[in-house]
Amino acid sequence: MEGIFVYTTFPDWESARKIVRELLERKLIVCANLREHEAMYWWEGKIEEGKEVGAILKTEVSKWKELREAIRELHPYEIPVIARIDLDKLNREYSEWMARVLFG
Amino acid sequence: MEGIFVYTTFPDWESARKIVRELLERKLIVCANLREHEAMYWWEGKIEEGKEVGAILKTEVSKWKELREAIRELHPYEIPVIARIDLDKLNREYSEWMARVLFG
Amino acid sequence: MEGIFVYTTFPDWESARKIVRELLERKLIVCANLREHEAMYWWEGKIEEGKEVGAILKTEVSKWKELREAIRELHPYEIPVIARIDLDKLNREYSEWMARVLFG
Numbered sequence: 001m002e003g004i005f006v007y008t009t010f011p012d013w014e015s016a017r018k019i020v021r022e023l024l025e026r027k028l029i030v031c032a033n034l035r036e037h038e039a040m041y042w043w044e045g046k047i048e049e050g051k052e053v054g055a056i057l058k059t060e061v062s063k064w065k066e067l068r069e070a071i072r073e074l075h076p077y078e079i080p081v082i083a084r085i086d087l088d089k090l091n092r093e094y095s096e097w098m099a100r101v102l103f104g
Numbered sequence: 105m106e107g108i109f110v111y112t113t114f115p116d117w118e119s120a121r122k123i124v125r126e127l128l129e130r131k132l133i134v135c136a137n138l139r140e141h142e143a144m145y146w147w148e149g150k151i152e153e154g155k156e157v158g159a160i161l162k163t164e165v166s167k168w169k170e171l172r173e174a175i176r177e178l179h180p181y182e183i184p185v186i187a188r189i190d191l192d193k194l195n196r197e198y199s200e201w202m203a204r205v206l207f208g
Numbered sequence: 209m210e211g212i213f214v215y216t217t218f219p220d221w222e223s224a225r226k227i228v229r230e231l232l233e234r235k236l237i238v239c240a241n242l243r244e245h246e247a248m249y250w251w252e253g254k255i256e257e258g259k260e261v262g263a264i265l266k267t268e269v270s271k272w273k274e275l276r277e278a279i280r281e282l283h284p285y286e287i288p289v290i291a292r293i294d295l296d297k298l299n300r301e302y303s304e305w306m307a308r309v310l311f312g
Contacts, residue, residue: 003187004296005111005139008263009215009241025152031131031145031185033113033158041239042230042309047232054241054264055112056158058185068299079305081239083211084297087107089188091172095240097183107291109215124248128255131237133290135249160215160262182273192212192230193292195276201287205250 002061003090007083008071009052011037017052019074028067029059029103048076060102061086105203106165107194111174111187113156120157123178124175129208132171143169164206165190209307210269211298215291217247217260222260224303227282236275237267240257268310273284 006029011014013034020032033056040049059067064084071082110133114120117138124136134149144153163171168188175186214237214284221242228240241264246259269277272292305310 033141035141037241037243082299091186137245139245192294195290
């Protein structure tokens with residue numbers, strides 16, 4: 001079991017909760033941590049600002065491609081960020097729990 | 105000095121502050137950044153939701169095993185997440201400050 | 209295109225917004241996600257606590273050195289944290305958008 005975090009951002013709580021629930025139901029992730037942030041970014045030649053909801057999605061590396069495709073399918077943004085960070089270490093009890101949820 | 109971030113989550117501010125303070129006092133970390141989030145996760149066959157406090161713990165890689173054991177010992181959860189991310193680069197002045205706090 | 213996240217923290221929203229805007233204007237980053245946290249840390253032999261604003265800065269690895277130097281130049285802290293996490297995967301459409309903003 002190789003644990004990964006996948007970071008993505010949503011325009012609001014409604015879309016965040018709805019999509020995260022769908023990812024959980026499809027057993028593509030075991031857990032998500034969601035919190036608001038202020039985004040500042042380039043868009044069509046201008047610097048924009050706005051509230052978003054960012055999510056850390058926790059899962060196993062073998063779910064990556066299916067998870068990425070599901071986010072692409074469900075996400076309201078034209079160009080969402082879907083960034084994968086491979087964990088260098090993950091405590092065994094969490095890793096085993098993750099395996100039971102995803103594959104058990 | 106190889107800097108690492110360790111991510112864990114607590115059920116509330118009281119336990120988060122108490123445990124983080126203990127980790128600081130034991131010189132297992134130099135700094136923690138704590139903020140609330142909404143967690144959504146599988147638990148005993150159901151999708152659950154609830155507020156938590158997430159923490160980024162900053163330290164040096166040689167502290168990892170002792171830090172992981174301390175979190176296991178102090179943490180109220182049966183199965184906490186203790187995820188290590190090795191930093192690919194860390195500015196020298198912060199790295200040197202970390203060394204002075206942890207080892208100096 | 210190799211995507212990276214750079215994590216840093218600011219003493220307040222004013223300095224965070226001002227510096228992030230400058231980094232955007234210099235095309236050193238494409239996007240930043242900012243949110244408040246509670247920091248707990250060692251400082252001059254004591255454990256201190258206080259509010260901060262943490263930022264995830266999104267960019268391409270070739271911008272790293274210039275970005276680090278710009279943060280050092282602009283940052284109000286004597287010793288800011290400037291931590292780079294190399295993304296293990298990043299969805300192609302975001303990666304391509306990043307290239308257009310930074311180099312296009």
